[in-house]
Amino acid sequence: MENFIGLISFLVLMIAGYLFGSYAERKHYKSILQREEQYRNVVLMALRLPRVSHVEHTQLVSGSVVISVDYFKRFLASLRMLVGGRLNSYESLLDRARREAILRMQKQASDMNASSVYNIKFETSSISKGQKDRVGSIEVLAYGTAIVGK
Amino acid sequence: MLISNLELVPGKKILKHLGLVQGSTVRAKHVGRDIMAGLKNVFGGELKGYTELLEDSRTEAIERMQKQAEAIGGNAIINVRFSTSSVAQGASEIFVYGTAVVVE
Numbered sequence: 077m078e079n080f081i082g083l084i085s086f087l088v089l090m091i092a093g094y095l096f097g098s099y100a101e102r103k104h105y106k107s108i109l110q111r112e113e114q115y116r117n118v119v120l121m122a123l124r125l126p127r128v129s130h131v132e133h134t135q136l137v138s139g140s141v142v143i144s145v146d147y148f149k150r151f152l153a154s155l156r157m158l159v160g161g162r163l164n165s166y167e168s169l170l171d172r173a174r175r176e177a178i179l180r181m182q183k184q185a186s187d188m189n190a191s192s193v194y195n196i197k198f199e200t201s202s203i204s205k206g207q208k209d210r211v212g213s214i215e216v217l218a219y220g221t222a223i224v225g226k
Numbered sequence: 227m228l229i230s231n232l233e234l235v236p237g238k239k240i241l242k243h244l245g246l247v248q249g250s251t252v253r254a255k256h257v258g259r260d261i262m263a264g265l266k267n268v269f270g271g272e273l274k275g276y277t278e279l280l281e282d283s284r285t286e287a288i289e290r291m292q293k294q295a296e297a298i299g300g301n302a303i304i305n306v307r308f309s310t311s312s313v314a315q316g317a318s319e320i321f322v323y324g325t326a327v328v329v330e
Contacts (some may be wrong), residue, residue: 089268097270104271124233131236136229136306138284142277144263146270176272195231201310203276203318212267215280217308221230 089147097146101168108175115182119192120220126194131225137193138220139180142203143173144213170214174198177218190222227292228302228329235302241328244300248323249290252313253283280320284308287322300326 145153149165156163177198185193199217228235263273295303306324313319 093268093270096268100269100271126232126236128236134228134230134232134236136231138308140277140280140284142273142280144266144270144273147268149270150267197231197307199308199310201312201318203273203312213263213273213276215276215310217280217284217310219231219306219308221232223236225236 090151091148093147093149093151097148100146101172104172104176108172108179111179111183112175115179115186118182118185118190118222120178120182120196121192121194122196124195126192126221126223128192128223128225131223133224135188135190135222135224136219137181137184137188137190137222138217139177139182139184140215140217141173141176141180142213142215143169143176145169150212170200170216173200173214173216174218177216181218181220185222188222188224190224191226193220193222196220227295227300229288229292229306229324230302230304231306231324233305235304235327235329238329240304241330244295244298244326244328246323247291247294247298247300247303247326248321249287249292249294250319250321251283251286251290252317252319253279254317280310280318283318283320284322287320291322291324295326298326300328302327302329 153163153165197219201215203213203215266273303324303326309321311319
């Protein structure tokens, strides 16, 4: 009987994770693509030194996000870990987190009328190592120097 | 105070280097947020509570660094870097450092 209850709750979590997780991911990607178009006027550069002739002022801008993978994908990943190979479910998680962090940084830069952001750096850390050292949720921070000028 | 992660200040001359300044803070999440995070671990998505928490602690770390730079007479901090490490389960340290300088 106890096994049966365990199985039921596992299935419910799997289905809920799959439904809500894939819905959230689709919605997130849609909003990412839309905002990437919106902030295209802020040029992002990984260069260390700015190539701008006229600089009015500079300021540090940053964007960060903490994002979690759903139950279904975590289960898929744990199966994949038995045989090794690409973990698709975590790849999309990290991709979403990075792009979201960049967008938040871009928004900050755009709000202060900056034309470009230089010397962009990333920081990635896992927040809840939690049970069995699994990557539950990750934090991505993107930062750089916004330059107002031509 | 001017804070930037470039190695120079574009359009301005650096008059004096004052050396490394740093600021750090260790924060833990509270139980309410933890329960929400547990739910989000099932459904997936952004953990807004944690994002805010880390944002706040980053601001505080920068403030501490700024105070240090002011104390030694700097008016700008350049080449700023961030670093995050988890100290214990549920607690993380935010560390920020840079070089204090005097610019025109």
